[in-house]
Amino acid sequence: MHMPFALNQIDAELAIIDRELLRRSIRSVDTPCGTEIQIGGKPLLAFCSNDYLGLANHPKLIAALSEGARRFGTGSGASHLISGHHAIHDELEAKLASTQAGAIPNARALFFSTGYLANISAITALSLIGKSKTSIYSAALNHASLIDGVRLARGQGSVDLHIFDHHHLAGLEDKLRNDLTPFKLIVTDGVFSMDGDLAPVQELLHLANQYDALLMIDDAHGFGVLGKHGYGILEDQEVCSDRIIYMGTLGKAAGLNGAFVCAHEKIIAWLIQKARPYIYSTASSPALAFAVLRSVSLIEGELGQELRARLHSNIALWKEGSIFIRWNRLKSDTAIQPIVVGSNATALQLARALDQLGYWIPAIRPPTVPKEMARLRMTLSAAHTKEQIQGLCKVLSDLETSLPK
Ligand SMILES: Cc1ncc(COP(=O)(O)O)c(C=O)c1O
Numbered sequence: 106m107h108m109p110f111a112l113n114q115i116d117a118e119l120a121i122i123d124r125e126l127l128r129r130s131i132r133s134v135d136t137p138c139g140t141e142i143q144i145g146g147k148p149l150l151a152f153c154s155n156d157y158l159g160l161a162n163h164p165k166l167i168a169a170l171s172e173g174a175r176r177f178g179t180g181s182g183a184s185h186l187i188s189g190h191h192a193i194h195d196e197l198e199a200k201l202a203s204t205q206a207g208a209i210p211n212a213r214a215l216f217f218s219t220g221y222l223a224n225i226s227a228i229t230a231l232s233l234i235g236k237s238k239t240s241i242y243s244a245a246l247n248h249a250s251l252i253d254g255v256r257l258a259r260g261q262g263s264v265d266l267h268i269f270d271h272h273h274l275a276g277l278e279d280k281l282r283n284d285l286t287p288f289k290l291i292v293t294d295g296v297f298s299m300d301g302d303l304a305p306v307q308e309l310l311h312l313a314n315q316y317d318a319l320l321m322i323d324d325a326h327g328f329g330v331l332g333k334h335g336y337g338i339l340e341d342q343e344v345c346s347d348r349i350i351y352m353g354t355l356g357k358a359a360g361l362n363g364a365f366v367c368a369h370e371k372i373i374a375w376l377i378q379k380a381r382p383y384i385y386s387t388a389s390s391p392a393l394a395f396a397v398l399r400s401v402s403l404i405e406g407e408l409g410q411e412l413r414a415r416l417h418s419n420i421a422l423w424k425e426g427s428i429f430i431r432w433n434r435l436k437s438d439t440a441i442q443p444i445v446v447g448s449n450a451t452a453l454q455l456a457r458a459l460d461q462l463g464y465w466i467p468a469i470r471p472p473t474v475p476k477e478m479a480r481l482r483m484t485l486s487a488a489h490t491k492e493q494i495q496g497l498c499k500v501l502s503d504l505e506t507s508l509p510k
Pocket of ligand 1: 218219221224248250294298323325355356
């Protein structure tokens with residue numbers, strides 16, 4: 106018997122991935138999400154999760170998820186449009202909409218099981234608006250889920266795609282100025298997930314107003330963290346418009362799982378009709394919706410404010426302590442603090458050396474980041490202690506002098 110063609114081919118192609126130092130692998134964590142974790146019995150200090158407020162293992166959310174399961178059961182039983190949408194989902198959506206009400210008139214929210222699904226749902230559905238093709242303007246460093254949303258929308262035959270360079274608004278405007286398409290959609294990360302910097306939301310909104318476009322902002326790394334109440338980048342940048350479509354995730358700062366799209370109620374009404382990943386997928390459990398509701402209340406309340414203050418002082422501490430590092434530290438004021446080292450080999454070497462010293466910061470390589478821009482994507486949390494951050498600064502400084510160039 107021959108080995109199936111596909112299995113042979115996979116062997117050959119994985120060998121190429123290995124040669125290019127691009128093999129991805131799964132590491133299984135034995136302990137709950139936190140700063141001090143264990144992998145295979147080995148203790149490590151983690152500087153890589155998106156649990157920015159340290160809520161992923163918080164006693165109040167553990168209690169909420171347990172209470173949610175007791176009150177509402179564990180499964181929704183069906184998709185939202187069959188019988189899986191429970192009253193607690195409504196309550197959660199109203200709460201999520203209230204977080205963006207200052208930024209989006211007539212705001213309504215739709216709860217999704219992941220941010221990836223929320224993004225591909227929104228983009229594929231929006232691109233079906235109008236009889237002619239939609240012009241999508243996508244920021245060059247957008248997250249894969251936005252890129253995949255655009256790819257799917259192009260597969261529907263409903264899109265002309267324009268990619269604009271990072272922060273290059275003049276280039277974007279040139280393209281918009283010459284575009285006669287009635288419906289234009291600008292799509293961007295709010296906090297760029299691999300770089301940590303913010304999209305220029307006010308300027309983008311200005312362009313959206315001027316050229317009659319909608320503006321979709323993926324605030325996966327801003328919700329919970331940015332703004333006085335943690336409502337995210339729109340609160341932080343003080344913008345308000347019915348042109349905005351906001352996507353926030355609930356698996357990062359909110360410490361659970363899921364995501365939401367918030368927009369003018371007419372846009373949400375459209376998504377309910379047209380967003381296939383929403384329509385044809387089982388609703389997240391009502392127990393989760395109950396726990397997310399609790400998490401949003403924590404985020405906007407006193408605890409959230411305290412945790413955000415702690416996170417911001419940790420970011421300041423890191424920036425101060427890492428000033429001597431000569432590797433390219435990208436300019437970022439958020440919890441995402443990347444160190445760009447260039448080659449895949451150097452990034453892997455550094456990640457391995459850190460691992461041996463008890464630190465977990467994975468190497469991020471193409472295609473997640475551009476070629477020759479491999480990096481350590483370091484993330485900070487309110488849960489990190491001063492000593493942990495200072496320890497990491499010291500270790501990186503030692504490594505920089507000891508690693509062969
Ligand atoms: C910018 C951005 N958007 C969307 C997502 C997807 O969200 P989720 O993990 O909830 O699917 C992520 C990360 O996972 C992200 O970093």
